[in-house]
Amino acid sequence: MTDRPAPLASSKALNIAQxxxxxxxxxxxxxxxxxxxxxxxxxxxxxARATVNKALQLIAEEGLLERRRRAGTHVTVxxxxxxxxxxxxxxxxxxxxxxxxxxxxxxxxxxxxxxKVAARMDLAPGSQLIHLRTVHLADDAPFQAEDRWPNPxxxxxxxxxxxxxxxxxEWLVRNAPYTRADLSFSAENANKRDVLLLDxxxxxxxxxxxxTTSNDMGAITHVRLAFHPGYxxxxx
Amino acid sequence: MTDRPAPLASSKALNIAQxxxxxxxxxxxxxxxxxxxxxxxxxxxxxARATVNKALQLIAEEGLLERRRRAGTHVTVxxxxxxxxxxxxxxxxxxxxxxxxxxxxxxxxxxxxxxKVAARMDLAPGSQLIHLRTVHLADDAPFQAEDRWPNPxxxxxxxxxxxxxxxxxEWLVRNAPYTRADLSFSAENANKRDVLLLDxxxxxxxxxxxxTTSNDMGAITHVRLAFHPGYxxxxx
DNA sequence: TAGTGGTCTAGACCACATC
DNA sequence: ATGTGGTCTAGACCACTAC
Numbered sequence: 001m002t003d004r005p006a007p008l009a010s011s012k013a014l015n016i017a018q019x020x021x022x023x024x025x026x027x028x029x030x031x032x033x034x035x036x037x038x039x040x041x042x043x044x045x046x047x048a049r050a051t052v053n054k055a056l057q058l059i060a061e062e063g064l065l066e067r068r069r070r071a072g073t074h075v076t077v078x079x080x081x082x083x084x085x086x087x088x089x090x091x092x093x094x095x096x097x098x099x100x101x102x103x104x105x106x107x108x109x110x111x112x113x114x115x116k117v118a119a120r121m122d123l124a125p126g127s128q129l130i131h132l133r134t135v136h137l138a139d140d141a142p143f144q145a146e147d148r149w150p151n152p153x154x155x156x157x158x159x160x161x162x163x164x165x166x167x168x169x170e171w172l173v174r175n176a177p178y179t180r181a182d183l184s185f186s187a188e189n190a191n192k193r194d195v196l197l198l199d200x201x202x203x204x205x206x207x208x209x210x211x212t213t214s215n216d217m218g219a220i221t222h223v224r225l226a227f228h229p230g231y232x233x234x235x236x
Numbered sequence: 237m238t239d240r241p242a243p244l245a246s247s248k249a250l251n252i253a254q255x256x257x258x259x260x261x262x263x264x265x266x267x268x269x270x271x272x273x274x275x276x277x278x279x280x281x282x283x284a285r286a287t288v289n290k291a292l293q294l295i296a297e298e299g300l301l302e303r304r305r306r307a308g309t310h311v312t313v314x315x316x317x318x319x320x321x322x323x324x325x326x327x328x329x330x331x332x333x334x335x336x337x338x339x340x341x342x343x344x345x346x347x348x349x350x351x352k353v354a355a356r357m358d359l360a361p362g363s364q365l366i367h368l369r370t371v372h373l374a375d376d377a378p379f380q381a382e383d384r385w386p387n388p389x390x391x392x393x394x395x396x397x398x399x400x401x402x403x404x405x406e407w408l409v410r411n412a413p414y415t416r417a418d419l420s421f422s423a424e425n426a427n428k429r430d431v432l433l434l435d436x437x438x439x440x441x442x443x444x445x446x447x448t449t450s451n452d453m454g455a456i457t458h459v460r461l462a463f464h465p466g467y468x469x470x471x472x
Numbered sequence: 473t474a475g476t477g478g479t480c481t482a483g484a485c486c487a488c489a490t491c
Numbered sequence: 492a493t494g495t496g497g498t499c500t501a502g503a504c505c506a507c508t509a510c
Contacts, residue, residue: 018432020470087317186468187423205423205441305507
């Protein structure tokens, strides 16, 4: 075994990470085991400790290792599975599928916010928000029904915006960056409004994504997105 | 302005990351703008370039910045929203909610795999897999219905396991580490089996998670998890 | 071809939790 | 008390790619 280039996947740190994963998967290091410390691995692998550190931190983020000062690095016993979901802007999502995007705004007006939404947004019940209902289309077929409550207190200029022209999602992303987002997924039976917007039948199971975004000043918007029947969201 | 400790949120790199986020959110750096290069920021902030590099890479992963050699670092125009979902082992999920976990195995036997599942697992149609149906309970109320197809070819010992005693999920996590997992979320109307297992009514909208895990040797297991009505999964 | 980010190194000091 | 990971630094070289 020489020190020739080797296949060289990419970087030293990533190669080390891959080697560590292999040792875990091949049971050379078993669940709960303490693995050699950084200095030891650095010597064994002929790299600087910082490089080993980077690799191990990466794997720890993935959940396969647990690291504690003084206690060392251990192979996680019950790895928590983590999934990263990408939630693109609707338009891009549709266009990336090679379909034509369009949208129709059903209504836009000031209204007192319903209690349930107010709670999510941490607002006083009865606050006046903009209420926006939109349907997003792919090749003129309903793709997603949107029910949105933007908060003018977060960005006063939004009162002057005509969301019939400027897509609300994109306008908000550009003009009201958020620092926190709370997401939840659920399944709901289609209600009357969903039936109209998504051209489906009552009771049809719909994947629903609810998102509340906020910044240091408070809530920016709450939105309920109902996807067309049969839609599934993939990760990893 | 002295060099005294300062509030010190956590680490220099994280403080820098926070400051960069602030500049983006406060529009000091606008969407599409090129920001100063690493050397410049390092001098301005009085730290090593590696520290700036770490902070900027972090933010780039979050999606707020785009970095290209030679072209520099730019503020992302349409940030893609990313969400990290934690998908714990069912038992832990139930117990963390302060409820008592139990499960009932409905059936466990060798069967030819259905075409749809075979496709997902990239197996020859008609392959013999273990078929396992389980319901997971929280305080004796149905929580999640599981329909699982473990592949004995991945870990031959699994043929000898009695999954009535050893929870399949936990046994597999411990004995068949995977390197890849494909996830998808969808909404389905409850079928007859779901109605029985989850004690609900036909047509009820259910959140369904399907997961296929595999390692270098091929597919380990495919599983369909149907949650009880009203369940919602949160992120971030 | 030159400017930018990507990575690595050797060394140092610190923070923390176990021993 | 002390071993372990966490972080930072100054410097170096490399890999892209826009110019």
